[in-house]
Amino acid sequence: MAIAAATAAALSSLSLRPSLPSSLLSSNPKPSSLFLLHHPHRPPPPPLLCSKLTPSAADDATDAAVADAEDDDDDDDDAFDPPSPPEGYVPPTPSTSSPRRRRRRSPRPTRRSTAPRSAASRRPGAPGAAKREKPNDGFEERVVQVRRVTKVVKGGKKLSFRAIVVVGDKKGHVGVGVGKAKEVVDAIAKSAANARRNIVTVPMTKYSTFPHRADGDYGAAKVMLRPASPGTGVIAGGSVRIVLELAGVDNALGKQLGSKNALNNARATVVATQKMRQFREVALERGIPMEELWK
Numbered sequence: 001m002a003i004a005a006a007t008a009a010a011l012s013s014l015s016l017r018p019s020l021p022s023s024l025l026s027s028n029p030k031p032s033s034l035f036l037l038h039h040p041h042r043p044p045p046p047p048l049l050c051s052k053l054t055p056s057a058a059d060d061a062t063d064a065a066v067a068d069a070e071d072d073d074d075d076d077d078d079a080f081d082p083p084s085p086p087e088g089y090v091p092p093t094p095s096t097s098s099p100r101r102r103r104r105r106s107p108r109p110t111r112r113s114t115a116p117r118s119a120a121s122r123r124p125g126a127p128g129a130a131k132r133e134k135p136n137d138g139f140e141e142r143v144v145q146v147r148r149v150t151k152v153v154k155g156g157k158k159l160s161f162r163a164i165v166v167v168g169d170k171k172g173h174v175g176v177g178v179g180k181a182k183e184v185v186d187a188i189a190k191s192a193a194n195a196r197r198n199i200v201t202v203p204m205t206k207y208s209t210f211p212h213r214a215d216g217d218y219g220a221a222k223v224m225l226r227p228a229s230p231g232t233g234v235i236a237g238g239s240v241r242i243v244l245e246l247a248g249v250d251n252a253l254g255k256q257l258g259s260k261n262a263l264n265n266a267r268a269t270v271v272a273t274q275k276m277r278q279f280r281e282v283a284l285e286r287g288i289p290m291e292e293l294w295k
Contacts, residue, residue: 134192137196138169139167139168139169139173139196140167140168140169140170140246141165141166141167141192141195142165142166142167142242142246143163143164143165143188144164144165144166144239144242144262144263144266145163145164145239145262145263146161146162146163146164146184146187146188147161147162148160148161148162149161149162149180159182160180160181160182160187161180161181161182161183161184161187162178162179162180162187163178163179163180163184163187163188163190163191164176164177164178164191164239164262164263164266165177165178165179165188165191165192165194165195166195166239166242166243166246166266167192167195167196167199167246168243168245168246168247168248169246169248170245170246170247170248171248172201172202172203172204172247172248173199173200173201173202173247174199174200174202174243174246174247174270174273175195175196175197175198175199175200176195176198176243176263176266176267176270177190177191177192177193177194177195177196177197177198178191178194178263179191179192179193179194200270200273200274202247202248202249202273202276203273203276203277203278204247204248204249205227207229207230207250207251208230208248208249208250208251209227209228209229209230209249209250209251209252210225210226210227210249210252210273210276211227211276211277211278211279212227212276213225213226213227214272214273214275214276215272215275216268216269216270216271216272216273216274216275217258217268217271218264218265218267218268218271219259219261219264219268220258220259220261220264221256221257221258221259221260221261221264221265221267221268222256222257222258222259222268223240223254223255223256223257223265223268223269223271223272224254224255224257224272225252225253225254225269225272225273226252226253226254227251227252227253228251228252228253229251230250230251231251232251232252232253233250233251234249234250234251234252234254235252235253235254236252236253236254236255237254237256238256238260238262238265239262239263239265239266239269240254240255240256240265240266240269241254242266243266243269243270244269247273254269279293
């Protein structure tokens with residue numbers, strides 16, 4: 001029942017609504033004066049943007065904006081008032097010198113220079129290092145042995161070199177020396193200086209041989225020396241031969257007995273030569289002529 005009542009009310013309202021005029025229902029309606037009079041007034045269109053203005057109008061607007069900005073800057077400049085300097089203020093003097101220029105550092109070479117270094121700048125003992133200057137005293141030096149030795153200390157081991165050098169003038173003077181240093185050249189220099197402090201005289205006859213037999217020992221080394229006839233030469237080996245040659249002995253026999261240590265055998269050779277005496281010394285000691293020594 002309620003649905004039927006609502007439907008009847010809707011139909012009655014439609015029937016009471018006035019019908020539209022025929023002029024509005026036509027395909028080409030004619031405008032009426034009443035419609036134009038009651039039409040609401042439209043607002044005027046907005047002004048065009050600067051981009052749509054003519055070029056002359058845009059230039060005028062830009063010039064006006066620049067002039068306004070300059071006027072604002074002038075106003076700001078006029079408004080700045082710097083403070084007055086205090087009493088006793090002395091303005092700094094302007095510098096007349098030109099500013100210092102920063103020197104450019106040349107790039108370092110990536111590779112080492114291949115130019116040979118000077119002899120003075122090389123490390124002693126290195127290959128190509130400067131040779132040691134020998135004193136010009138008439139003595140000839142000869143290296144017998146160079147060994148690397150080690151000294152054990154609390155902090156570890158200390159490595160050094162030991163050199164044995166024999167010096168002689170080949171006129172009956174010879175010396176044996178030993179020296180130690182961290183470099184080979186320094187060790188040789190020390191041993192040569194030590195040998196010059198231990199020069200001894202070797203007795204020889206007019207045939208450049210020993211006056212008689214002699215044996216010498218030093219430590220566990222023992223050396224036997226024998227005279228030889230002219231033309232025999234020095235028949236010996238090791239450090240014994242070096243000592244005899246630098247002493248000036250041309251004909252002699254020598255033999256190492258016992259230890260083969262080079263230093264001990266060289267010193268044993270010197271000990272054996274010191275046991276020899278000349279014929280005139282023995283004759284003077286006995287108080288007899290030299291010719292009676294062989295009787």
